[in-house]
Amino acid sequence: MLGFFDYLEEASKSRKGLFGSIGSERQGIRHLMNYVMPYLSKNERRHVGRNFAQHYDPKKIEDKHGSEHNPDPYATTHELASDHGEHKTGTKVRVTGARHDNNGNIFVTTASHGEIPMSRLKKPEKLAKPVITKGGFEVEKKLADNLGIQAAGSTGTAYDYYYRGHEGGIAGKARKIETDKPYLRGESKQNKAKMGSSALKFDPQTKKWSFTHQKLGDIFSKAVHPDSKLPVLEHLNKYHNNGRIEKGFSLAPPPGMARAYLNGLGVNSLHLHRTEGATKTKKAIDHGTTYTIGNENQLSGKTNLGHLNDSDIDRLDGRLNVAATTTGASTIAHFPNPTVFKEYADNSVNNPEQHADLTNSDHAKLFKGHIDRHISSLNVSPEQAANIRKSISKFASFRKRGPPKKPGEGEISPIAKIKKPGIQRAINPNEHKQHVDHTVGGFNFRDREQQ
DSSP, X not given: OOOHHHHHHXXXXXXXXXXXXXXXXXXXXHHHHHHTGGGSOHHHHHHHHHHTTTTSXXXXXXXXXXXXXXXXXXXXXXXXXXXXTTBOTTOEEOEEEEEEOTTSBEEXXXXXXXXXXXXXXXXXXXXXXXXXXXXXXXXXXXXXXHHTSOOHHHHOOSSSEEEOOOTTOSTTXXXXXXXXXXXXXXXXXXXXXXXXXXXXEEETTTXXXXXXXXXXXXXXXXXXXXXXXXXXXXHHHHHOTTSOBSSOEEEOOOTTHHHHHHHHHTOSEEEEEEEEOOOSSSOOEEEEEEEEESTTXXXXXXXXXXXXXXXXXXXXXXXXXXXXXXXSEEEEEEEOOHHHHHHHHTHHHHOTTTOBOTTSHHHHHHHHHHHHXXXXXXXXXXXXXXXXXXXXXXXXXXXXXXXXXXTTOOSSOGGGEEEETTEEEEOOHHHHHHHHTTEETTEEHHHHHHO
16 A cells, blocks of 8 residues: 555656655656756766766766757757746746755756756656556555455555455354454555655754654664664764755664564555566566465464465565655655565465465455355354353243143143244253253354354
């Protein structure tokens, strides 16, 4: 499921204009490199590289004309996505350079239209890239369709996918007891997705950094910088006490990072999915594996899904990335171990007898059959069992005394008759005693209550 920062990134990618500031996740830098630099000459690219040296390594910029550079001085490179001063939306401009101010805002220079905020430029259709999170939404839609629910993105539910069981119960069983939470509560992750992130904010008054994510802040704070050996906040407070992180850095997550993230979501299932485009040597990949998770999960072994216990989830701990910033606003994000992610996501293909993929309609149909049968076994609550025992006790006492007899009636009460097709047989009172002790027809209510 997309987190808050993922939604911000999604929105920035789908907008018509470019992202106009460097940003805590360097989105503006990426837009500059992807959508402006390809149109610049060799010398213009060098100049931009020097302007952004503290945010982007100039050595990564190839010392040649951009792939879309046109030497014609009258050729244009971009259109305005919105009005700017006297220049209207759709005005064609020729970009010749770029710079940033001390607040992280990016401006482009043009040949004939002056300096313009980069956010006013329309993303060139020729270079526009597909939104990388689109696949994630498609995966969630497949999960929703196969489970007979609405996708999380349209419902606002806390879970990417869920299952409440067959409404009305299973034939021949008591109706399902409604619960506050669905029986299956899942989180879906695609390759390269984050498993936990938080904003990092700098307070210029106290000269201190802090996490804004309350639930994950505690575990993020346990991460230790590899060089200073200080916890990450202490490291930032000591070495970045001006609110600037000139160069982002990576560090190992504290043990249990992935588990803390999933526990915070309140889920008991995890779907890991791989989506990769086809190449000349490889076929396209679009599959995943769905698991029940956690040591105390009552669904473990009850369905066709594989299971990840706590130690299995801990193997997903990967790396933490802290983004560079000049504005006092950064992010820390946890990316799962890619090797383990791939291993887990491929299990439904490599070991289909023990694993299932709920984006596969056949696997999902089998899963619903398993979990519906499991849910039906939970339908009689302890209170219901107690009431049934009480009714049986009253019936036994009633049979012992017998109802008031009317003239002409036989010794056996009509109430004590069991009707079967073509047969009516009276219950022998002595025969019935063996059933009074908490059992009827082989169903032991004492055992059910203790389950």
